[in-house]
Amino acid sequence: MIYQPPKKPKKILGIDYGMARIGCALSDERKIIAGPLFTLTSEKKIDTTIKKLLDTLDRDQEERHYQIDEIVVGLPLMMSGKVGLLADEVQHFIEGLRQATTIPVTAWDERLTSVQAERSLREGGMSRKKRSKVMDTISAVIILQNYLDYKNGLG
Numbered sequence: 001m002i003y004q005p006p007k008k009p010k011k012i013l014g015i016d017y018g019m020a021r022i023g024c025a026l027s028d029e030r031k032i033i034a035g036p037l038f039t040l041t042s043e044k045k046i047d048t049t050i051k052k053l054l055d056t057l058d059r060d061q062e063e064r065h066y067q068i069d070e071i072v073v074g075l076p077l078m079m080s081g082k083v084g085l086l087a088d089e090v091q092h093f094i095e096g097l098r099q100a101t102t103i104p105v106t107a108w109d110e111r112l113t114s115v116q117a118e119r120s121l122r123e124g125g126m127s128r129k130k131r132s133k134v135m136d137t138i139s140a141v142i143i144l145q146n147y148l149d150y151k152n153g154l155g
Contacts, residue, residue, distance in 0.1 A: 010069040013057070014108070014144025016136050017073055017093050018042065022053060023136030025144040029066070031151060034144035036137045050096050071103050074143040075111030110143050 009029035016023035024037040040056060043049040061067060073094050076077045076086045091107070120138065 008061075008067040010067050012070045012072060012144065012148070013037070013068045014147065015053075015073045015142045016139035016143055017090050018136060019089065021136045022049070023138070023140035024053075024057075025137065025140035026066075026068075027144060027148055031148055034148055036134075036141055039134070039136045043149045046096050047094055047100075049071065050093070050100050053097075054100060068103055071097065071101075071105045072108045072144055073097070073105060074139070075107040076110055090110055106147070108143055108147050110139070110146075141148045 002037055011029055012027040012031055014025035014027075014034055016025075019042055022040045024040070025034045026037045027034055037060070038056070040049075040053055059067060073090065075090055075094075075096060078087075094105055094107055
């Protein structure tokens with residue numbers, strides 16, 4: 001009999017891309033619940049930011065024995081549904097990410113995600129200083145959870 005190493009659980013990565021910071025969230029292996037992963041500082045060039053992100057994810061997947069099989073990136077559309085300046089920047093990031101990895105990348109409408117994250121943290125009694133440190137990751141969790149709910153027929 002030939003030994004086959006156990007398969008790594010497959011998970012979905014959620015990203016809240018910002019020009020200063022990138023919040024990342026990760027699903028459980030059943031792809032039902034999103035949880036916080038980490039926040040990265042963005043670099044001046046998108047290509048450098050993408051390399052930094054993918055290198056960090058490679059290390060994390062290796063250390064914690066899982067595999068990302070889909071990436072969901074929040075797309076900040078305007079309330080009218082139109083693409084604004086920030087959405088253009090995010091689309092540029094998404095295109096670069098698609099060229100840098102074979103993992104499928106999905107753009108997901110993230111309207112009001114930051115407002116929702118800010119409200120949750122404020123209601124939890126978190127100080128403004130602490131909120132600013134976790135805001136991007138919490139936004140990524142909300143983006144990913146909304147996507148998971150939709151995929152599982154809950155949203």
